[in-house]
Amino acid sequence: MTMPLTPGAYVARVTQQGPCCPVCQQDTQLLYDSPSMEGPTILQEAMCPACGARWRDVYPLSGYVLYALDDVVPTSGYVMHTSMVSRTDDPRPVDGTPGGQRHAPQT
Numbered sequence: 598m599t600m601p602l603t604p605g606a607y608v609a610r611v612t613q614q615g616p617c618c619p620v621c622q623q624d625t626q627l628l629y630d631s632p633s634m635e636g637p638t639i640l641q642e643a644m645c646p647a648c649g650a651r652w653r654d655v656y657p658l659s660g661y662v663l664y665a666l667d668d669v670v671p672t673s674g675y676v677m678h679t680s681m682v683s684r685t686d687d688p689r690p691v692d693g694t695p696g697g698q699r700h701a702p703q704t
């Protein structure tokens with residue numbers, strides 16, 4: 598059994614060479630779900646069909662890009678295309694089955 602990359606090694610590998618599986622390190626046919634927000638963090642479910650590993654890529658908030666100050670929208674009548682609800686405690690299990698195991702947070 599191959600040891601998974603440490604989070605630091607994984608980030609370095611992905612930054613330098615592109616996405617890969619943190620377990621078997623193959624980089625083709627990786628499957629990604631839509632990113633989701635948890636507070637200031639973006640999480641993206643990922644899966645490697647080669648070894649069956651599943652993980653969540655974690656993207657911290659690293660800054661912001663402000664639109665021009667004259668590029669404002671009316672405070673009334675503005676409709677967000679996606680709701681901006683923070684989901685710090687999303688009870689959905691990772692595999693979508695009731696009572697399924699949640700992934701332990703990365704430390």
Ligand SMILES: [Zn+2]
Nearest residue numbers: 618621645648
């Ligand atoms: Zn893999």
